Amino acid sequence: MKTIAALEAVVTAVPFDGEPSAAELDAIDRELPVILAEVALLDALIMTIDRTPSELDERRIRRARTRAMAARRDLANRAGTVRSGGAA
Numbered sequence: 001m002k003t004i005a006a007l008e009a010v011v012t013a014v015p016f017d018g019e020p021s022a023a024e025l026d027a028i029d030r031e032l033p034v035i036l037a038e039v040a041l042l043d044a045l046i047m048t049i050d051r052t053p054s055e056l057d058e059r060r061i062r063r064a065r066t067r068a069m070a071a072r073r074d075l076a077n078r079a080g081t082v083r084s085g086g087a088a
Contacts, residue, residue: 037068
C-alpha cells in the first residue's frame with residue numbers, strides 16, 4: 001500500500017483561501033447565460049416529472065431547450081473569437 005504523506009506537502013504547498021480567483025470569477029461570468037438557461041430547462045423538465053406534459057409544458061420545454069442551445073452556441077462562438085485573436 002502506497003502512502004501519500006510524502007506528496008502532501010506538494011499538494012498543499014499553495015495556501016487556499018477558499019475564494020475564487022479573478023480568472024475563475026470571469027469564467028463564471030462568461031458562462032452565466034448558459035448556467036441560467038440550463039437551470040430554466042431543468043425547471044421545465046422537473047415540473048413534468050410526476051405528470052404527463054401538457055401542450056403548454058411541451059412548449060415551455062422546447063423553448064428552454066432552444067434557449068440553452070443558443071446560450072451554448074453564443075459561448076462557443078465567443079470562445080472561438082477570443083482564441084482566434086478576435087480579428088474578423
